[in-house]
Amino acid sequence: MTERDLPQDLPVRELIRSAMEARKKAYVPYSGYMVGAAALTSDLRIYTGCNIENASYTPTVCAERTAIFKAVSEGKRALKAVAVVGSPKGEEISQYSFPCGVCRQVMREFADPQTLVVIVARGEADYKLFRLSELLPESFGPENLR
Numbered sequence: 001m002t003e004r005d006l007p008q009d010l011p012v013r014e015l016i017r018s019a020m021e022a023r024k025k026a027y028v029p030y031s032g033y034m035v036g037a038a039a040l041t042s043d044l045r046i047y048t049g050c051n052i053e054n055a056s057y058t059p060t061v062c063a064e065r066t067a068i069f070k071a072v073s074e075g076k077r078a079l080k081a082v083a084v085v086g087s088p089k090g091e092e093i094s095q096y097s098f099p100c101g102v103c104r105q106v107m108r109e110f111a112d113p114q115t116l117v118v119i120v121a122r123g124e125a126d127y128k129l130f131r132l133s134e135l136l137p138e139s140f141g142p143e144n145l146r
Helices: 012-023 063-073 101-109
Strands: 033-041 046-050 079-088 117-123 126-131
Touching: 012 033, 012 046, 012 063, 012 079, 012 117, 012 126, 033 063, 046 063, 063 079, 063 101
Parallel strands: 079 117
Antiparallel strands: 033 046, 033 079, 117 126
């Protein structure tokens, strides 16, 4: 996906900044890998989240799901974009952090995979753009159960 394919009202840099700010709040005493995410809803509201780890590992939740679940808990169920940033604790963001498979499936629940924009970034001016359908091809969604 390229810049010219983006919807006009998509605030890419603001989403990246929001994700970078959310990353600072990550609770990562076990992996030491801090992730921040920012989810943009169809009404252009931004919800942020960070990863939150747990000693028993299974209850750990990713930044993307934290942001999306915050939006859903506020009644927002239509996503336009999700930005993700991550890197080891104490380091500047130096790598692209992609959503895990579970987070991709959660995104799929609340967005059209052909239109949802996923932004993976190392900074405001250093990012890659994808449609969810590129990251989760041949996906299973709510319409499969109807």
